[in-house]
Amino acid sequence: EEQLVDSGGGLVQPGGSLRLACAASGFTFSGYWMSWVRQAPGKGLEWVANIKEDGSAKYYVDSVRGRFTISRDNAKNSLYLQMNSLRAEDTAVYYCAKDGAGYPVWGQGTLVTVSS
Amino acid sequence: ETVLTQSPGTLSLSPGERATLSCTASQSVTSNYLAWYQQKPGQAPRLLIYGASSRATGTPDRFSGSGSGTDFTLTINRLEPEDFAVYYCQQYGGLKTFGQGTKVEIK
Numbered sequence: 438e439e440q441l442v443d444s445g446g447g448l449v450q451p452g453g454s455l456r457l458a459c460a461a462s463g464f465t466f467s468g469y470w471m472s473w474v475r476q477a478p479g480k481g482l483e484w485v486a487n488i489k490e491d492g493s494a495k496y497y498v499d500s501v502r503g504r505f506t507i508s509r510d511n512a513k514n515s516l517y518l519q520m521n522s523l524r525a526e527d528t529a530v531y532y533c534a535k536d537g538a539g540y541p542v543w544g545q546g547t548l549v550t551v552s553s
Numbered sequence: 554e555t556v557l558t559q560s561p562g563t564l565s566l567s568p569g570e571r572a573t574l575s576c577t578a579s580q581s582v583t584s585n586y587l588a589w590y591q592q593k594p595g596q597a598p599r600l601l602i603y604g605a606s607s608r609a610t611g612t613p614d615r616f617s618g619s620g621s622g623t624d625f626t627l628t629i630n631r632l633e634p635e636d637f638a639v640y641y642c643q644q645y646g647g648l649k650t651f652g653q654g655t656k657v658e659i660k
Contacts, residue, residue, distance in 0.1 A: 472649070482590075482598065482641055484649040496648060538603035539588030539645055541610075546597055 439463040439542045441533050446547030453523050453551070459516040459533030459544050467491075467511040470536035473518050475529035476546075483529075486518065487536060501527075523551045555580050555644050559652035565660040572629040574655045576642035581622045583646025589618055589627045590641045592654075598641065602627065632657070 445457040457473070472487040486497045486507040495507050506519040516533050528551045534540035556579040566572055576587070585605040590598040600609045602618035605625055615630045629636055637659050642652040 474651075481654045482592075482643075482651040484643075484651065487649070498648075532597055536645075538586075538607070539590075539600045539609070539643060540598070541600050541603075543597035543599075 439535065441535065441542055441544035443531065443533055443544035443547040446531065446549045448550045448552065449523055450553050451524060451551055454519070454521045455523065455549060457518040457520065457531055457533075457547060457549070461514045461516065461535070464535070464542075466509075466514040471509060471516045472534045472536055472540065473507060473516075474532045474534055474540070474543075475527075475549075476532070477526075477529045480529075485531070488516070520549070523549075525551050527551050554648060555582065555646075555650055557642055557644060557650055557652035559640075559642060559655045561655060562653075563656045563658060565658050566632055567660045568632050568634055570632050572627075572632055572636070572657050574627040574629075574640055574642075574657075576620075576625040576627070576652050578623040578625070578644060582625075582644045585621050586644055586646035587618075587620070587625050588643045588645060589616075590643065591636075591638050592641065593638045601640075629657070634659075 442460045473485040488495045488507045504522045508517045530546040532546045533544040535542040558577045560575045587605045589602040592598040601612045606618045617628045639654045639656045
């Protein structure tokens, strides 16, 4: 069974940092683009970033570019999102997702709360 | 960036009725790379439709997608109790974007 498990969320002060992780299993992780998608409380879905199979290409939504960094470790079947200079508006559930025709596999999500 | 606008915002229907959800793109969606997702409270989204009209694995055949270019539709025939949820469209042809969602609620 293809599975993604998100972790690393928590409460952080404005201006702080947090690193999210996503552990993949049940498929050849190195063969797929991967994405992070977030959802603010009571709001819709927002694509955040994605990364090519070998990590050589990365794309970001304008609101996080320069503050967030997506990366991956294919040897560990893991995806990461380093989040710096966090703002209140970054508060959301963050999901990792396997790219394909749409997103056929999602993690369960991890909650990031930015508040003092 | 391609902006997706979903309508209506909320659809109030009874079990057994047909739901018609619309998704309009601000520019033509590359190769009809348009997906639909269902999300229930406290759960991750679930892929229903990809390529505008192809059902994902496990999607019941009462769900169908249609459209091309800038106008897309998700139709749910004979609503079942488990179909009441929020539905999102997404274009994945370039930088990926989602619509704002349509809530299908019990009338």
